[in-house]
Amino acid sequence: MWYDTTEQARFAEVFTPHLVDAFRLAHWLAGSRADAEDIVQEASMRAFKGISGFAGGDSRAWVLTIVRNTSYSWLAKNRPSALVLAGDLDEQAQSRLDQPDPDPTPEARLIAQVEAETVRKAMAALPAPFREVLVLREIHELSYKAIADIAGLPIGTVMSRIARARRLMLASLGGSAA
Amino acid sequence: MTLSDQDELLLSAFIDGELSSIEAFQFENRLRVEPGLAAALEARRALRTALRADRADDIPSPQLQRRIAGLARKPSSTGSWQSMAASFVLGLLLAGGIAWGVIEHGSRQDVTDQVVSAHIRGLMSSAPTDVLSSERHTIKPWFNGRINFAPVVADLSAEGYTLVGARIDVVDLSPAATLVYSRGKHIISVTEMPGAEAPASSTSRNREQGYLLFAWSDGRMRYWAVSDAAPEELERFVKLFQAASSTS
Numbered sequence: 260m261w262y263d264t265t266e267q268a269r270f271a272e273v274f275t276p277h278l279v280d281a282f283r284l285a286h287w288l289a290g291s292r293a294d295a296e297d298i299v300q301e302a303s304m305r306a307f308k309g310i311s312g313f314a315g316g317d318s319r320a321w322v323l324t325i326v327r328n329t330s331y332s333w334l335a336k337n338r339p340s341a342l343v344l345a346g347d348l349d350e351q352a353q354s355r356l357d358q359p360d361p362d363p364t365p366e367a368r369l370i371a372q373v374e375a376e377t378v379r380k381a382m383a384a385l386p387a388p389f390r391e392v393l394v395l396r397e398i399h400e401l402s403y404k405a406i407a408d409i410a411g412l413p414i415g416t417v418m419s420r421i422a423r424a425r426r427l428m429l430a431s432l433g434g435s436a437a
Numbered sequence: 438m439t440l441s442d443q444d445e446l447l448l449s450a451f452i453d454g455e456l457s458s459i460e461a462f463q464f465e466n467r468l469r470v471e472p473g474l475a476a477a478l479e480a481r482r483a484l485r486t487a488l489r490a491d492r493a494d495d496i497p498s499p500q501l502q503r504r505i506a507g508l509a510r511k512p513s514s515t516g517s518w519q520s521m522a523a524s525f526v527l528g529l530l531l532a533g534g535i536a537w538g539v540i541e542h543g544s545r546q547d548v549t550d551q552v553v554s555a556h557i558r559g560l561m562s563s564a565p566t567d568v569l570s571s572e573r574h575t576i577k578p579w580f581n582g583r584i585n586f587a588p589v590v591a592d593l594s595a596e597g598y599t600l601v602g603a604r605i606d607v608v609d610l611s612p613a614a615t616l617v618y619s620r621g622k623h624i625i626s627v628t629e630m631p632g633a634e635a636p637a638s639s640t641s642r643n644r645e646q647g648y649l650l651f652a653w654s655d656g657r658m659r660y661w662a663v664s665d666a667a668p669e670e671l672e673r674f675v676k677l678f679q680a681a682s683s684t685s
Contacts, residue, residue, distance in 0.1 A: 271509035278505060282497040296501050303505050367476065370483035375491040382488075396453060397488045403455050422449035425481050432484070 266310050273313055274306045277322040280399060284323055287394040288330040290383040294338070302329035323399065324409045327391065366433045373432050381431040389424035396421050440477055448474070452481055493567045493583050493605040502610075548608055549661065553648050555606040555615065556626040556663040566602030566617050576603045580614055588614035588629040589658070591681035598625070598674060618674070623666040625674055632659045642668070651675045655682065 274281075281302060285295035302325050313321055382390055395406045403421075407414045440448065450456050451464050468475045559566070568579045573590040580588055583605055594600065601617040606628055613630040632654070643650045649671050651662045662678065664671050 267509055275505060275509055278502065279496050282501070283492070283495050286495060292498075296498060299497060299501060300504060303508060307508050367479040367483040370480060370487055373487055375487075378487050378490070393488075397485050398492070403450075403453065418446060418450060418455070421453070422445045425449055425484060426445060428484055429480050432487070433480075 266307075269313070270307050270310045273310060273318045274303060274322055277319050280319060281322055281326045283398055284326050284394060285330050287382060287398060288327070288387065288391060289334060289338070290379070294333070297337075298330050298333045299326065301333060302326045305329060317405075320401075320405055320409055323395070323401075327409055331387070366429060370429065370432050377432065381428055384431065385424060385427055389420055389427060392417055392420045393424040393428070440474070444474065444477075448477055448481065452478065452485070496607070499610045549643055549650055549652065551608050552606070552613075552626075552628050552661040553650055553663055555608075555628065556624075556648060559604065559615075559617065559626060560624060567604040569602040571600045573600060576600065576616070579603060584612045584614055586614075586631045586658070588616070589660075589678075589682040590616060591678050593618065593674070593677050593681060596677050598677070620666070620670075620674075623664055623670070625662060625664040625666060625671065627678060628661045628663070629658050631657065642672075653679070655679075 278299070281299050282295055285298040285302070286292060289295050289298055302322075306322060306325050309325070382393070385393070391410055392406055392412075395401045395409060396403075401409070403414050403417045406412075406421075407417045410417065412420075447456070447460075447464055451461060456464060468478065568576065570576055570579075571594070573592050576590050577587070580603065590600070590603075592600065598618045598620050601619050601624070603617065604615050606613045606615045608628065608630060611630060613628050615626050615628045618625045618627065643652070648663050648665055649668055651671060653660050653675070660678075660682075662671060662675050664674075666674070
């Protein structure tokens, strides 16, 4: 196998600094470390082959976009049942949304005591369109504009999905901790 | 209580810093007089904290890091690229373009480079520490379960060095505990990991990429202190830290 060394240098500059971010996104989207490793491996190959198409600018957004898209194609192929893409919300999630918020101050206290594994499970139960925006916001600390670019969404949709994702997570965690 | 859809959006946009200053001002005024809204804000902040709680552990395996480094390696006729790639990958991760220059020169990236790179990355990052606290009693338990050794967390506030927080760095593919102190404009990172490569209690001084680095060992642990502070300043800090660690 022979690759142009300038492409390798470019890949090293553009992709490798964001490997941890790439892994975290894949881990949250796929819900498992092992799957995330496979996804990032595949995403790195795509990034490597497509490196000449990187026009400069925000390399982190470029990498995260590839990882996001690879996550979905990988999940569609390998974990089709786990991937909730179609439809906005399942019935159970919808009914949780329709519940009034429990008294919120104890809610904050409850959330603070929730175990990391419970948080992961609640995130895994969110439909993917809600999960991805919340991960990009809370884990990667990206602006709505940056998330809109990565997920290919209008900025208003990003905003409403993040708000709803939080509401769903609080309903789910508040319920499980009570 | 139930929030209206509009308030739900405002609340999220507010904690995400996406409101204009006028909108944020108006929203802050409402928060003061609407306890329900303030409590909902608190719950969302708690959710943020919960989501970020295990971030330090959430890193790719060394195997994956090596495979990706393999893609990034430069073909070489010396035959030593495998080991080079493995030891470079973390530097690449931590320092990006800076470490690439090291590869180009073909020199081995050693532990001090990795420690300095982690320090620089901390300075550039929006979140230079994984846990923010000036309380050593918060920091010490935070390391539990993240690393398998008990790092020294010295309280040097009386000497003017404020503990800012802590993070986990990766040095030679192993987790290392890093404490971040500040004094005036200067940030000092102290990285600790088990090992005794340096002779006990000897202190060596280095300048790496414009940063001053002190390395020492107490026979049980290895320590590195990195800063852009003046040499005498950093040396004073190191002496205080060593004194504090030998008594704790």
